[in-house]
Amino acid sequence: MSKLNSKIPEGPLETKWTKYKSTVPLVNPANKRSIEVIVVGSGLAGASAAASLAELGYKVKCFCFQDSPRRAHSIAAQGGINAAKNYQNDGDSVFRLFYDTVKGGDYRAREANVYRLADVSANIIDQCVAQGVPFAREYGGYLSNRSFGGTQVQRTFYAAGQTGQQLLLGAYSALERQVGLGTVKMYSRHEMLEIVMIDGKARGIIARDLISGKLERHFGHAVLLCTGGYGNVFFLSTNAMGSNVTAAWKAHKQGAFFGNPCFTQIHPTCIPVSGDHQSKLTLMSESLRNDGRIWVPKQKDDKRKANEIPEEERDYYLERRYPAFGNLVPRDVASRAAKERCDAGYGVGTSKMAVYLDYAAAIERYGNVQANKLNLHNPSKEKIIELGKEVVKEKYGNLFDMYAKITGENPYETPMRIYPAVHYTMGGLWVDYELMTTVPGLYALGEANFSDHGANRLGASALMQGLADGYFVIPYTIGSYLSQDIRTKAIPTDHEAFVSAEKKVQDQLDRLMNIKGTKSVDHFHKKLGKIMWDKCGMARNEQGLKEAVAEIRTLREEFWNDVRIPGLQNEFNLELEKAGRVADFLELGELMCMDALNRKESCGGHFREESQTEDGEAKRDDDNFAYVAAWENKGNNNWELHKEELNFEIVHPSQRSYK
Amino acid sequence: MEHKNLNLTLKIWRQKNSKEAGNFVSYKVSDISADMSFLEMIDVLNEHLINAGDEPVAFDHDCREGICGMCSMYINGRAHGPWQGTTTCQLHMRAFNDGETITIEPWRAKGFPVIKDLTVDRTAFDRIIASGGFVSVNTGNAKDANNIPVPKDDADKAFAAAACIGCGACVAACKNASAMLFVSAKVSQLALLPQGQIERETRVLNMVSQMDAEGFGSCTNTGACEAECPKEISIENIARLNREYFMANLKKKDYL
Ligand SMILES: Cc1cc2nc3c(=O)[nH]c(=O)nc-3n(C[C@H](O)[C@H](O)[C@H](O)COP(=O)(O)OP(=O)(O)OC[C@H]3O[C@@H](n4cnc5c(N)ncnc54)[C@H](O)[C@@H]3O)c2cc1C
Ligand code: SF4
Numbered sequence: 001m002s003k004l005n006s007k008i009p010e011g012p013l014e015t016k017w018t019k020y021k022s023t024v025p026l027v028n029p030a031n032k033r034s035i036e037v038i039v040v041g042s043g044l045a046g047a048s049a050a051a052s053l054a055e056l057g058y059k060v061k062c063f064c065f066q067d068s069p070r071r072a073h074s075i076a077a078q079g080g081i082n083a084a085k086n087y088q089n090d091g092d093s094v095f096r097l098f099y100d101t102v103k104g105g106d107y108r109a110r111e112a113n114v115y116r117l118a119d120v121s122a123n124i125i126d127q128c129v130a131q132g133v134p135f136a137r138e139y140g141g142y143l144s145n146r147s148f149g150g151t152q153v154q155r156t157f158y159a160a161g162q163t164g165q166q167l168l169l170g171a172y173s174a175l176e177r178q179v180g181l182g183t184v185k186m187y188s189r190h191e192m193l194e195i196v197m198i199d200g201k202a203r204g205i206i207a208r209d210l211i212s213g214k215l216e217r218h219f220g221h222a223v224l225l226c227t228g229g230y231g232n233v234f235f236l237s238t239n240a241m242g243s244n245v246t247a248a249w250k251a252h253k254q255g256a257f258f259g260n261p262c263f264t265q266i267h268p269t270c271i272p273v274s275g276d277h278q279s280k281l282t283l284m285s286e287s288l289r290n291d292g293r294i295w296v297p298k299q300k301d302d303k304r305k306a307n308e309i310p311e312e313e314r315d316y317y318l319e320r321r322y323p324a325f326g327n328l329v330p331r332d333v334a335s336r337a338a339k340e341r342c343d344a345g346y347g348v349g350t351s352k353m354a355v356y357l358d359y360a361a362a363i364e365r366y367g368n369v370q371a372n373k374l375n376l377h378n379p380s381k382e383k384i385i386e387l388g389k390e391v392v393k394e395k396y397g398n399l400f401d402m403y404a405k406i407t408g409e410n411p412y413e414t415p416m417r418i419y420p421a422v423h424y425t426m427g428g429l430w431v432d433y434e435l436m437t438t439v440p441g442l443y444a445l446g447e448a449n450f451s452d453h454g455a456n457r458l459g460a461s462a463l464m465q466g467l468a469d470g471y472f473v474i475p476y477t478i479g480s481y482l483s484q485d486i487r488t489k490a491i492p493t494d495h496e497a498f499v500s501a502e503k504k505v506q507d508q509l510d511r512l513m514n515i516k517g518t519k520s521v522d523h524f525h526k527k528l529g530k531i532m533w534d535k536c537g538m539a540r541n542e543q544g545l546k547e548a549v550a551e552i553r554t555l556r557e558e559f560w561n562d563v564r565i566p567g568l569q570n571e572f573n574l575e576l577e578k579a580g581r582v583a584d585f586l587e588l589g590e591l592m593c594m595d596a597l598n599r600k601e602s603c604g605g606h607f608r609e610e611s612q613t614e615d616g617e618a619k620r621d622d623d624n625f626a627y628v629a630a631w632e633n634k635g636n637n638n639w640e641l642h643k644e645e646l647n648f649e650i651v652h653p654s655q656r657s658y659k
Numbered sequence: 660m661e662h663k664n665l666n667l668t669l670k671i672w673r674q675k676n677s678k679e680a681g682n683f684v685s686y687k688v689s690d691i692s693a694d695m696s697f698l699e700m701i702d703v704l705n706e707h708l709i710n711a712g713d714e715p716v717a718f719d720h721d722c723r724e725g726i727c728g729m730c731s732m733y734i735n736g737r738a739h740g741p742w743q744g745t746t747t748c749q750l751h752m753r754a755f756n757d758g759e760t761i762t763i764e765p766w767r768a769k770g771f772p773v774i775k776d777l778t779v780d781r782t783a784f785d786r787i788i789a790s791g792g793f794v795s796v797n798t799g800n801a802k803d804a805n806n807i808p809v810p811k812d813d814a815d816k817a818f819a820a821a822a823c824i825g826c827g828a829c830v831a832a833c834k835n836a837s838a839m840l841f842v843s844a845k846v847s848q849l850a851l852l853p854q855g856q857i858e859r860e861t862r863v864l865n866m867v868s869q870m871d872a873e874g875f876g877s878c879t880n881t882g883a884c885e886a887e888c889p890k891e892i893s894i895e896n897i898a899r900l901n902r903e904y905f906m907a908n909l910k911k912k913d914y915l
């Protein structure tokens with residue numbers, strides 16, 4: 001018997017969630033006041049969950065490692081958030097959003113979860129607008145939408161290129177309101193380092209106060225991990241520098257299964273690496289693909305400047321290969337196509353590992369529209385370009401500015417250079433329909449769970465999922481567990497389980513500090529990143545993955561013998577923080593490779609070179625791999641695989657085609 | 660692209676913790692690529708320091724894309740350094756010349772005590788938001804989003820104010836260490852939108868009172884904040900805040 005019970009409610013897809021909500025046991029208001037919930041993370045998932053649970057009356061403690069909850073990595077999301085509002089009257093619906101998400105995820109997500117996500121998506125927009133989130137609007141005062149990579153309807157809501165910031169500030173304001181009311185206690189500059197288990201249930205955490213370096217014990221009737229994704233296992237990614245897997249990994253070692261760890265999203269439009277000093281990569285929002293055209297020269301190793309290459313000598317390879325979707329093919333497809341061109345020698349820029357993203361045509365098109373709007377007759381070409389640039393500036397100004405600052409080039413005049421980079425992790429802690437991990441009382445929300453995106457996430461769907469989980473799912477589903485727990489009194493933190501959990505953390509910190517080796521933490525992180533990118537990145541094969549496993553093991557040994565962490569443990573010590581995170585990445589990396597080895601098919605972002613069609617597209621193997629791979633930690637870097645079979649009742653898997 | 664490499668002297672504020680006094684220490688870095696970001700240059704220094712058995716310079720940073728508001732260096736006497744409308748993390752080394760000496764300090768303000776080296780405590784900003792920087796709407800209360808149309812012009816102005824990243828450069832740049840630009844940005848965003856009307860008066864009164872309680876100085880309209888703000892938040896917001904505050908006080912008297 002499988003250890004996995006996904007707890008999908010019975011009944012037709014469209015009514016599962018409604019029925020669940022109306023039958024889930026409730027916790028009465030008086031009892032809520034004595035129930036404590038720990039929320040680790042203050043991004044979209046964490047802030048929305050903490051605020052909503054506090055509004056319901058629970059006592060909440062919320063943790064983040066940044067100096068303020070407002071700085072969680074969600075702040076950096078640029079492009080937008082999807083919702084099935086159908087404000088544009090272009091045929092969108094809950095079903096269509098559901099369908100697109102299951103298909104976009106290459107049929108590796110759970111239908112029931114995805115349907116619920118699509119179902120609550122509209123409420124998210126309502127909630128955010130009520131909070132004062134300044135989404136883009138049309139002249140009539142109504143909300144504006146755009147289409148976003150991989151979809152044919154305009155269902156993406158946005159706030160210029162700062163959608164994540166505005167949504168997070170909305171959730172943060174709701175959170176701070178509760179902090180002001182005393183219902184949430186906020187612990188910023190705190191890092192969770194262990195889950196405390198009592199009688200098989202998650203009952204609290206050990207956190208380190210990052211300023212004093214002291215360890216703290218915190219009790220909770222339930223613990224929610226909203227700790228984001230683990231893309232930084234690659235060292236270079238678009239994630240914030242501090243994004244890490246530590247919280248999820250500690251939970252994994254306490255019994256929470258890890259779902260589909262190898263499912264990584266490589267985003268097609270990032271600013272290319274400029275040298276060895278590179279510390280992170282910057283995303284150029286996918287929304288740029290709506291208007292920009294991607295191309296490389298038709299001639300190999302073309303040394304001419306972009307503007308000197310005439311139209312007929314440019315290869316708009318996405319439009320060529322995928323006429324139906326063109327530049328809007330899903331991310332995994334666009335990324336692989338860029339890699340293919342660069343590997344074949346058509347790349348541009350000094351490194352030759354880049355392709356052009358060109359706005360010239362869009363500027364002209366917008367200029368013409370604007371000239372018509374302004375009733376200009378026979379405007380000059382210069383005037384059109386000028387007007388077009390204004391429109392583009394309004395839509396994408398902050399992204400263009402960012403590009404200019406980083407590269408020193410003016411993207412209004414010359415095409416931008418872009419290349420794929422690690423961006424998002426679809427894998428994460430396995431959760432059931434209620435968002436509970438395999439550890440009772442331990443939940444995972446947002447990017448930290450293995451989520452609703454299957455093997456590939458569609459653009460603008462992570463923000464949607466994080467907020468769905470926090471605002472509209474967990475407030476209901478947590479009742480199912482807590483209603484059984486109302487008699488449990490707060491457990492004093494001198495309980496043996498807290499003492500031993502704290503000791504375990506202390507021992508690991510001591511061990512790290514005492515290595516006193518010769519190489520910095522970054523040295524090891526960069527090495528790990530290179531192994532992962534080369535062998536478990538955009539394309540993977542059996543031999544490479546096996547090599548990667550061996551290399552990671554060796555590197556891990558070296559780390560534990562030779563890392564140097566200056567300073568002391570009981571003080572503000574950034575190197576020590578990093579060391580703990582890299583130590584966990586060094587274990588996760590191995591599991592990712594094992595998972596990638598196990599999954600002999602290609603699907604979504606996971607491309608096994610052994611499994612491709614004649615024209616180089618990913619080839620899924622539904623007969624053998626239509627399951628979620630959930631890995632159980634057996635200690636000492638051993639894992640056991642459990643499979644959650646995926647049953648598609650509504651959307652029947654077909655080969656994805658964007659041609 | 661032109662490529663140049665720089666040799667620089669860095670004069671950096673080192674301070675062990677909030678209790679001990681700090682001082683400037685000079686370091687040399689060489690062969691710094693002009694394509695590096697400012698923080699990548701500090702990464703290089705730190706790697707050297709670690710390899711030499713010294714303690715790296717502690718500084719705040721996270722997104723490195725100019726949006727989280729975490730980075731906070733006072734560079735050559737300017738909050739976030741020489742480039743207009745740019746955070747420290749987005750500043751690139753092509754802004755500097757070979758052989759230059761660069762002075763790097765933390766934000767200095769009573770409201771922002773130093774934690775270590777270039778890291779300061781900005782939790783005062785969170786407390787100001789907690790005092791009123793929100794719309795009191797519980798999850799689930801909301802009606803259909805398009806039932807609240809907002810004139811585009813108001814929406815755009817609200818958005819421009821909402822772009823504040825809470826970095827605190829405005830405070831650091833101000834000789835009075837005033838937090839008016841930060842507070843006015845949030846007050847303006849919500850005062851401009853229909854959603855913010857109901858709590859309009861209490862919000863501004865509470866936020867200003869919390870700002871004062873945190874020890875931030877008063878505003879004397881020097882405009883240094885606007886000049887250094889990486890998100891170019893307009894000083895017009897301060898004028899709006901003053902009007903809002905004045906009106907709210909008038910109304911408060913009416914109630915009495
Ligand atoms: C550059 C960029 C652009 C993006 N753009 C879009 C977009 O346009 N649309 C879209 O839908 N998605 C986008 N995404 C993806 C999306 O932003 C993320 O998936 C999402 O914001 C994750 O939210 P989260 O709440 O799960 O986690 P995060 O926002 O990453 O928050 C994690 C939280 O956990 C805390 N934390 C982590 N570990 C610990 C620990 N051990 N102890 C204490 N606290 C801890 C952190 O402090 C933080 O508060 C983008 C991602 C990137 C990188
Ligand atoms: S107003 Fe500007 S300088 Fe002040 S906190 Fe906001 S973004 Fe930073």
Ligand code: FES
Binds near residue numbers: 723726747
């Ligand atoms: S590090 Fe985020 S704004 Fe600079």
